[in-house]
Amino acid sequence: MPVAEAAARVLRVLGTGGTIAGRAASAHDAVGYQAGVLPVHALLEGLPRPAGWTVQARQVFNIDSKDMSAGHWRALLDEVDAALAEPSVGAVLVTHGTDTLEETAWLLQAALAPAKPVVLTGAMRPASALAPDGPQNLMDALVLATDERLQAGGGVWVTLAGRVFDAASVRKVHPMRLDAFAGGDAGPVAWVEGGQVRWLAGLPVQPPVAVARLAPQQWQRAPWPRVEWITSHAGADGALVRALLLQHRAAQSGAVAEAPLRGLVVAGTGNGAVHAALAEALGQAQAEGVEVWLTTRCAEGRVVVADSGGRAAQRWNVCPLPPAKARVALLLHLLQRDATG
Ligand code: SIN
Numbered sequence: 001m002p003v004a005e006a007a008a009r010v011l012r013v014l015g016t017g018g019t020i021a022g023r024a025a026s027a028h029d030a031v032g033y034q035a036g037v038l039p040v041h042a043l044l045e046g047l048p049r050p051a052g053w054t055v056q057a058r059q060v061f062n063i064d065s066k067d068m069s070a071g072h073w074r075a076l077l078d079e080v081d082a083a084l085a086e087p088s089v090g091a092v093l094v095t096h097g098t099d100t101l102e103e104t105a106w107l108l109q110a111a112l113a114p115a116k117p118v119v120l121t122g123a124m125r126p127a128s129a130l131a132p133d134g135p136q137n138l139m140d141a142l143v144l145a146t147d148e149r150l151q152a153g154g155g156v157w158v159t160l161a162g163r164v165f166d167a168a169s170v171r172k173v174h175p176m177r178l179d180a181f182a183g184g185d186a187g188p189v190a191w192v193e194g195g196q197v198r199w200l201a202g203l204p205v206q207p208p209v210a211v212a213r214l215a216p217q218q219w220q221r222a223p224w225p226r227v228e229w230i231t232s233h234a235g236a237d238g239a240l241v242r243a244l245l246l247q248h249r250a251a252q253s254g255a256v257a258e259a260p261l262r263g264l265v266v267a268g269t270g271n272g273a274v275h276a277a278l279a280e281a282l283g284q285a286q287a288e289g290v291e292v293w294l295t296t297r298c299a300e301g302r303v304v305v306a307d308s309g310g311r312a313a314q315r316w317n318v319c320p321l322p323p324a325k326a327r328v329a330l331l332l333h334l335l336q337r338d339a340t341g
Contacts (some may be wrong), residue, residue, distance in 0.1 A: 008054040009090035010144055012083040016039025016076060016104075018061040018097025020134040022126035028239070033126040035064035035097055043095060043127065047139050050146040053090070065097025065104075065122075070224040073107055076220050080108055084116050091117045095138065098122040098180060101158065102170050106325040109156035109167035110211040110332050111219055117150040120158045124178050128334035133161065133178050140192035147197045155203070157189075164190035164197070168209075171322055173299065184300040184322075209320060209329055217337045225262035225334040229327045231297050232266060232274045238281025245285060263291040263330040266316065267323040272296050272303035291334065292316045295326045 005189045015021065016034025019215050021043060024033030049055050060079050061072055076094070083092045092114075094105055105120050112118070121141035123134035137341050140159050144150065150157065156167035161179035171184035183189070190199045230240055242262050251260035264285055268274045272294045274282065294316040302320040319326040 007088065008052055010086070010088045011050065011053045011055050011091050011093060011142065012086075012089050013040060013044060013055055013057040013093045013095065014026045014076070014079055015043070015057065015077045015081070016061055016065070016097070017070070018065050018095065018099075018101075018122045020095050020097075020121070020123035020137065020188045021062060021125075023128045024126050027128055027130045030125045033128065035126070036062040038062075038127055040095055043065060043134065043138055047135065047142065050142055053146050055142070055304050063097070065100040068100045068104065069099075070222070073104070074219055074222070076104065077108070077111055078216070080114075080118060081112055081216060082112055083243075084112065084118075089116070090151060091119065093141050094118065094120045095141075096120050096122050096173055098160070100324075102172055102181075102322075103324045103328050105156050105158050105167040105170055105199065106321065107328050107332070108330060109211075111214045112156075113211055113213045115154040117145050117147075117154055118156045119145040120156070121160060122174065123160075124180050133234050137161070139195075140310060143192055143195055144190075144197055147282070149197070149199060149203070156306050159192055162192050163188040164192060168321060168325065171299075171324075186215075211332075212336065214332060214336060215339070218335050221335070221338070223259045225338070226259040227263035227265065227327050227331045227334065228261065228277075229265040229267065229323050231323075232268045232278050234275075236278040238275075238278045241281035241285055242280065245281075245288060245290075248285075248288065248290065261285075261290055262334050263293065263327075265293050265295060265323055265326045265330055267297035268294055268303070269297060272305075272318060279315070286339040288317075291330065293326055293330050294318045295321060295323055297323065305314045 021038040022033045022035040022039045083089050119141045121137045125132045158165045158170045165183040169183040173182045174180040248261040250256045303318045
């Protein structure tokens with residue numbers, strides 16, 4: 001017998017709800033169910049534990065992720081940050097609804113830049129389904145979070161349907177399929193197969209936008225700045241932006257209690273093109289102090305700005321992230337700017 005055995009590393013599993021914790025009245029119903037019902041402890045029941053690891057589960061909240069709010073994100077950031085700071089914790093796993101999972105993944109990556117791995121997973125079928133996908137996804141996530149390569153590299157990762165994606169690239173691309181997630185032109189970075197991780201390439205070392213870790217007091221401040229996301233499309237006339245500016249002025253004057261508009265993410269057509277009428281309204285928003293960031297509404301790729309100018313608008317900061325994540329990035333940028341004055 002060894003004189004002293006190495007203490008088991010802790011894998012902290014944080015439950016936040018979603019379909020993976022959902023229940024329907026019938027095992028045949030994979031649509032009319034309620035998300036965020038079962039506690040995270042129940043999801044882990046019967047699953048094999050990674051050798052050399054102790055699994056500790058905590059419920060942060062239990063919601064349908066469509067209802068994610070700044071308050072939920074603050075609570076999750078607190079939990080993940082506290083877990084990562086514990087020397088015995090080697091990895092964090094978050095069970096999450098799939099609808100806003102890509103936003104939370106980028107939030108955790110950008111705000112925490114974790115040196116230890118943080119893995120998110122969810123499911124497309126409720127736990128009560130005849131053939132639920134949650135248990136396999138969770139098993140894969142346990143394997144991924146404790147993978148030696150991730151132990152060395154840290155970062156935020158997502159696994160569903162056996163595929164692994166980085167936090168910047170991952171997007172939900174299908175409302176029903178079990179393999180509902182994709183990594184755009186980055187593709188999956190690895191597969192989890194038979195309890196092993198098969199890496200397809202080197203770990204991406206740099207996220208596509210510069211991220212500076214936030215201090216807890218920066219994200220703990222409430223309310224968070226209001227950042228909205230709009231899309232350029234045929235017939236876009238800027239009316240939505242003008243309505244937001246009315247709200248912005250009313251909030252600034254104290255006429256309404258809502259937070260004033262601070263940022264706008266615009267999902268342009270193609271290579272970040274914006275309808276002329278919408279562009280005019282956005283110019284007005286900028287003139288009134290609203291930060292405008294541009295990305296593309298295309299499912300893959302990012303806006304390329306030519307040195308010579310041209311169609312890709314140069315009037316706004318171009319963000320290389322898809323719209324939902326660009327909104328998170330702008331939120332964090334404003335939180336940081338507010339904190340540094
Ligand atoms: C949710 O996002 O909480 C519900 C949908 C899902 O998890 O697939």
